[in-house]
Amino acid sequence: MHTDINSSQKHREALVLLKRFYGYDRFYPTQWEVIEHVLAGNDAVVLMPTGGGKSLCYQIPAMMCDGCAIVVSPLLALMNDQVSALQANGIPAAAVNSQQSEQLNREIIRHVFDGKIKLLYISPEKLLAEMNSWNTALKISLIAIDEAHCISQWGHDFRPEYTQLGSLRERFPGCPIIALTATADRLTRNDIKEQLHLDDARMFINSFDRPNIALNVVCNTSGREKMKILERFLEKHKGESGIIYCLSRKGTEKLAATLRQMGYNAEPFHAGMPTKQKLAVQESFVNDDITIICATIAFGMGIDKSNVRWVVHNNMPKNIEGYYQEIGRAGRDGMPADTLMFYSYADVVQLNQFVQESGQKMLNIDKLERMKQYAESHVCRRRILLNYFNEPYDHDCGNCDVCKNPPRRIDGTVPAQMILSALVRTNENIGHTMAIDIVRGANKNELRDNGYDKMPTFGVGHNLSFATWNGYILQMLQLGLIDVAYNENKHLKVTPMGWEVLRGTRKVELTEVEIHTKAEKKPEKKPQVPTKEDVDKSLFEKLRQTRMAIAKAQNLKPYMVFSDKSLMAMAQEKPTTKDEFSAIYGVGELKCEQFWRPFTATIRKYLNMS
Numbered sequence: 001m002h003t004d005i006n007s008s009q010k011h012r013e014a015l016v017l018l019k020r021f022y023g024y025d026r027f028y029p030t031q032w033e034v035i036e037h038v039l040a041g042n043d044a045v046v047l048m049p050t051g052g053g054k055s056l057c058y059q060i061p062a063m064m065c066d067g068c069a070i071v072v073s074p075l076l077a078l079m080n081d082q083v084s085a086l087q088a089n090g091i092p093a094a095a096v097n098s099q100q101s102e103q104l105n106r107e108i109i110r111h112v113f114d115g116k117i118k119l120l121y122i123s124p125e126k127l128l129a130e131m132n133s134w135n136t137a138l139k140i141s142l143i144a145i146d147e148a149h150c151i152s153q154w155g156h157d158f159r160p161e162y163t164q165l166g167s168l169r170e171r172f173p174g175c176p177i178i179a180l181t182a183t184a185d186r187l188t189r190n191d192i193k194e195q196l197h198l199d200d201a202r203m204f205i206n207s208f209d210r211p212n213i214a215l216n217v218v219c220n221t222s223g224r225e226k227m228k229i230l231e232r233f234l235e236k237h238k239g240e241s242g243i244i245y246c247l248s249r250k251g252t253e254k255l256a257a258t259l260r261q262m263g264y265n266a267e268p269f270h271a272g273m274p275t276k277q278k279l280a281v282q283e284s285f286v287n288d289d290i291t292i293i294c295a296t297i298a299f300g301m302g303i304d305k306s307n308v309r310w311v312v313h314n315n316m317p318k319n320i321e322g323y324y325q326e327i328g329r330a331g332r333d334g335m336p337a338d339t340l341m342f343y344s345y346a347d348v349v350q351l352n353q354f355v356q357e358s359g360q361k362m363l364n365i366d367k368l369e370r371m372k373q374y375a376e377s378h379v380c381r382r383r384i385l386l387n388y389f390n391e392p393y394d395h396d397c398g399n400c401d402v403c404k405n406p407p408r409r410i411d412g413t414v415p416a417q418m419i420l421s422a423l424v425r426t427n428e429n430i431g432h433t434m435a436i437d438i439v440r441g442a443n444k445n446e447l448r449d450n451g452y453d454k455m456p457t458f459g460v461g462h463n464l465s466f467a468t469w470n471g472y473i474l475q476m477l478q479l480g481l482i483d484v485a486y487n488e489n490k491h492l493k494v495t496p497m498g499w500e501v502l503r504g505t506r507k508v509e510l511t512e513v514e515i516h517t518k519a520e521k522k523p524e525k526k527p528q529v530p531t532k533e534d535v536d537k538s539l540f541e542k543l544r545q546t547r548m549a550i551a552k553a554q555n556l557k558p559y560m561v562f563s564d565k566s567l568m569a570m571a572q573e574k575p576t577t578k579d580e581f582s583a584i585y586g587v588g589e590l591k592c593e594q595f596w597r598p599f600t601a602t603i604r605k606y607l608n609m610s
Contacts, residue, residue, distance in 0.1 A: 007036060010036065010039060010064070011032065011036070013064060014027075014032070014035060014060050014064065015027075017060055017063055017064070018056070018060065019588070019589075020588060020589045021063075021089045021090060021091055021588050021589070021590070022056070022089060022586070022588050023566075023584070023585065023586040023587040023588035023591065023592075024585070024586065027053075027056070028052060028053045028056075028206075029206060029207070030046075030048065030204055030206040031053050031056055031057055033204060034046055034057040034178070034204050035056070035057060035060050035061055037202055037204075038057070038058065038061045038142060038176050038178055039061050039064060039065070041174075041176050042176055042200070042201075042202065043169075043176055043177045043178070043198045043200060043201035043202070044057075044176075044177075044178045044179070044201055044202050044203075044204055045148070045178075045179045045180075045189060045192055045193050045198060045201050045202070045203050045204070046178060046179065046180045046181075046204045046206075047180075047181060047182070047184055047189060047203075047204065047205045047206060047208075048180070048182060048204075048206040049182055049206070049207070049208045049209070049210050049328060050182045050210070050325065050328030050329065050332060051210065051306075051328065051331065051332035051333070051334065052182070052206055054146075054180045054182070055082065057144075057178065057180065058071065058119075058142060058144035058178050058180070059086070059091070059119060061141065061142055061176075062118050062119050062141055062142065063091065063118055065141035065142065066139055066141060067115075067138075067139030067140055067141040068112050068115075068117050068118060068119065068120050068138070068139065068140060068141060069118065069119045069120070069140070069141045069142045069143070069144060070120055070122060070127065070140055070142075070143045070144070071119055071120065071121045071122070071143075071144045071146060072122060072123070072124050072127055072143065072144065072145045072146060072165065073121055073122075073123065073146045073147065074123060074124060074146075074147055074150060074159060074161075074162070075147070076097050076098070076099055076123065077282065078304055079095045079097060079121040079122075079123070080095055080097075080099075081286075081304040081557070082121060082304060083095045083119075083121055084556070084557070084560060085304065085560050086119060088556060088560050088561075088590075088591075089588055089590060089591070090588075090589070090590040091118060091119070092116060092117050092118050092119075093117065093118065093119040093120070093121070094108045094111065094112075094117050094119075094120055094121070095108075095120070095121040095122065096108055096109065096120065096121070096122045096126055096130070097121075097122065097123055097126060098123070098126070108120070109130070112138065113137065113138055115139075124159075124161045124162055124164070124165055125161050127165075128161075128164055128165075128167075131168075131171060140172060140175050141175075142175060142176045142177070142178060143168055143172060143175055143176070143177045143178070144177075144178045144179075144180065145165060145168075145177065145178070145179045145180065145196070146180050146181075147180075147181060148179035148180055148181040148184075148192050148196075149181040149183060149184045149188055149192065149321075150162045151163060151165060151166075151179075151191075151192055151195045151196065152184070152188045152191040152192055152195060153191065153360065162195075163195065165195075165196060166195055166196055166197050168196070169196065169197040169198065170197070177196065177198060177201070179192050179193075179196055179198065179201070182208075182325060182328060183321045183324055183325045183328075183389070184321075184389070185321075185388065185389050185390055186390045186483075187485075187486060187487060189203065189205075205391075207386075207391060208324075208385070208386055208389045208391050209382065209386060209391070209393070210327075210328065210331065211382075211397065211399060212331045212334055212335060212336050212337055213327060213328075213330060213331050213337045213338075213339055213399075214336070214337070214338045214339060214399050214400065215327075215339055215381040215382060215385075215397075215399065215400035215401065216338070216339060216340045216341070216400065216401045217340075217341045217342075217343055217374075217375050217381070217401060218340065218341070218342050218343070219343045219344070219375060219376065220343070220344055220345070221342065221344070222344055222346070226342060227258070229340075229342075230312065230314075230340075230342075231262065233310075233312065233338075233340050234259075234264060234292075236338070237309055237310045237338065239291060240291065240309035240310060241285070241288065241291055241292075241305070241307055241308050241309055242291065242292055242293075242308060242309060242310040242311060242312065242330070243292075243293050243295060243308060243310075243311050243312070243326075243329060243330075244266075244292065244293070244294045244295070244311075244312040244313075244314055245295060245296070245297060245311070245312070245313045245314060245315070245317070245326055246294055246295065246296060246314045246315060247296070247314070247315040247347070247350060247351075248296070249268075249270040249271070249272045249296060251294075251314065251315075252268035252269065252270050252294040252295055252296060253268045253270075253294075255268075255294045255314060256268040256292075256294040259292060259294070264291070264292055265290055265291045265292060266290070266291070266292035266293070266294055267281045267284070267285075267290050267292070267293060267294070268281075268293075268294050268295070269281050269282065269293050269294070269295040269296070270295065270296045271296065281293070285305070286305050286557045286559075287551065287552075287557055287558060288307075288548060288551075288558050294314075297317070297322060297326065304332075304559075305329075305332075305557070305559055306332040306333040306559045306563045306564065306565075307333060307558070307559050307563060307564040308329050308330045308331070308332070308337070309330060309331070309335075309336075309337055309338070309564075310330055310337060310338040310339065310340075311326060311327050311329060311330045311337075311338075311339045311340075312339070312340045312341070312342075313326070313327075313339075313340070313341040313342060314342055315342065315343075315344075315347045315350075316341065316342070316343040316344075316347040316348070316351065316371060316372070316375055317341075317371060318351045318354060318355065318364070318367070318368055318371065319364070319367035319368060319370070319371055320367065320370055320371055320374060320385065320388050321367075323341070323371065323374075324385055324389075327339045333559075333563040333564050333565040334565055335564055335565050335568060341375065343372075343375035343376075348368075348372055351368055352365075352368065355368055363486060366484070366486060366490065370388065373474055373477075373478070374478075377402070377474075377475075377478055378402060378407040378511040379402065379475055379478045379479060379511060380396040380397055380400060380402050380403050381397075381400040381401070381402055382396075382397035382399070382400055383395075383396065383397070383478065383479055383480070384478040386480075387477075387478060387479060387480030388478075390480075390483065390495075391480075392480055392495070392496070392497050393480065394479075394480075394497065394506075407511045407512070408511070408512045409509045409510065409511055409512070410509065410510055410511075410512050411507065411508075411509065412472065412475070412508050412509055412510025413501060413504075413507045413508050415461065415464070415469075415472050415510065416472070416476055416481060416498075416501050416502075416508050416510070417501060417502055417504075418439045418457060418460050418461050419435055419436075419439060419469075419472065419473060419476060419482075420476075420481065420482070420494055420498050420499075420501060420502040421456075421457045421502065422435045422438040422439055422455070422457045423435060423482065423492050423493075423494055424494060424502065425455050425456075425457055426438075426450075426452065426455075428491055428492065428493050428494060429491055430491060430492065431489070431490050431491055431492060432470070432473050432492060434446075434447075434452075435473065435492060436466055436469040436470060436473065438452050438455065438457055438458055439457060439458075439459070439460055439461035439462075439469065440459065440461055440462050440464070440466065440469065441453075441458055441459025441460075441462045471511075472510055473492075475510050475511060476498070476508075476510075477492075479497075479508065480495055480497050480498075481494070481495060481497055481498035481501055481508065482494060482495060482498055483495050536571045536572070536574075537571075538606075539570075539571045539574070539603065539606050540567055540568060540571040542602050542606055543567045543570055543571060543599065543602055543603075544558075544567060545602075546598055546599055546602045547561045547562060547567065549598075550595065550598060561591075561595065562586055562587075562591070562595070562599075563586055565585060565586065566584060566585055566586035566587065569584050569585045569586070570584055570599060570603065574603050574607065575599075575600060575603065576600050576603055576604050576607070576609060577600065578592065578596045578600070580600075581596040581599065581600055582596070
């Protein structure tokens with residue numbers, strides 16, 4: 001009973017901090033569970049989608065505990081953004097990194113020892129160099145490792161410098177460690193836990209679903225037709241911030257120049273640009289002075305901009321993890337966001353060349369194939385993405401191009417059961433080709449040598465072609481009935497949802513597999529955009545102008561003043577007093593004091609009030 005009272009008291013304290021410093025009334029799902037777990041001194045591995053509130057999982061405990069929280073981040077720009085946002089909310093935070101003078105870094109470390117800093121952001125290299133000089137006088141409340149997928153060889157952004165972070169558990173034995181990431185499949189997240197030696201860590205997995213993001217793919221278009229589709233898309237999002245990802249540096253420059261000729265405020269961004277120019281472009285985009293960035297994949301990880309309304313992939317990405325992370329930069333404030341991906345055979349050829357030159361070539365080839373399958377699929381795209389990250393999702397989303405233009409479906413329960421039975425009877429020790437050979441009853445020595453020709457499942461699907469079975473297995477993978485164990489020679493495993501289908505407690509629909517010849521051309525699917533909330537658009541624009549004026553005057557990034565979601569709430573609720581303004585989503589104590597006058601003045605003027 002004492003524990004329940006103590007937990008309830010901590011929850012109230014946490015909610016007070018949440019409202020006072022962030023302006024929020026409640027935690028997102030899973031957030032409080034993680035916070036309570038960490039406050040009790042326990043380790044955790046946390047998976048939450050971009051915009052799902054990972055930062056609060058360590059920022060709130062940091063404020064509630066004695067000492068300073070150490071936050072490990074590989075991204076200097078993001079590190080500085082987060083520190084600025086915390087300071088803007090009145091929270092004592094600082095960063096130590098290579099972009100600052102050694103004198104400033106020393107001064108910040110002194111402030112940490114003096115108890116003046118609650119959150120210290122630091123790169124993995126800097127932490128490993130510093131921590132041996134930290135004595136027992138430094139009280140560390142917790143250690144948070146952001147972008148934790150970087151430590152895994154199975155992750156899409158493996159960084160060797162992260163591997164040494166496994167020494168933290170031994171170096172700080174009594175300190176809770178929390179590892180956080182937005183993109184990791186089952187194999188990657190288990191590897192994170194192992195690499196960091198977090199043997200007793202609890203795994204918190206929030207839903208990866210971002211229902212506010214519309215998913216659209218356009219296949220096999222190029223040249224003038226591709227530009228027409230892009231132009232139609234951009235017209236729907238005129239004046240809104242967005243990112244266009246391109247495969248090459250030259251591609252970013254060419255597309256940005258074309259868009260400028262068309263009247264759009266666009267700039268390129270890539271690794272070959274001078275550092276000063278890159279920082280200037282990024283700063284202008286973050287400050288809403290530039291609305292469109294044409295960038296290589298390196299762009300965006302270092303910013304925390306919440307009002308990106310759309311993301312376009314001018315070429316197919318090389319893996320689903322990277323794609324999901326990149327589209328996740330849109331709609332971080334929870335408002336409707338739109339995405340569009342162009343896919344062509346030329347992309348596959350170019351990406352294959354990249355993969356051939358990469359480390360872990362075979363793994364990257366498999367991941368590229370999964371990305372290609374996503375692009376070509378006739379299955380709800382959100383189901384594919386979520387099931388890829390091992391999150392069961394058994395219904396169509398209604399907010400992707402496949403759902404809006406549904407293909408012909410059939411009852412696929414019996415064919416699915418045939419494949420699932422073959423997998424189970426072989427102890428899940430086969431790949432997809434062998435599974436197809438078994439159900440088709442192929443005349444192969446390998447089947448006979450293993451006794452597979454004696455199984456009841458052998459030959460039950462002989463009437464269907466190899467290509468048809470291949471299409472069905474692909475859909476079963478995308479629907480989450482089976483999973484690929486990359487660390488077990490790519491054998492197929494039956495998921496809990498797959499077992500339900502096999503036992504007959506769940507039915508499954510499959511898209512009818514059509515075998516197209518090269519001469520056939522599929523009709524183009526035009527991307528559709530979700531409608532925005534019913535707000536006063538004219539007032540919203542005036543509030544945006546007020547936000548921009550404040551941001552420039554105080555040298556802040558506009559979204560650090562207030563997010564688009566907060567401005568939308570103001571445009572809906574139209575607060576005209578300080579008390580009314582304080583109740584708006586995202587208005588904390590400090591920001592209410594600082595900004596209630598100019599924003600309510602804008603609203604009063606709009607309403608013709610004195």
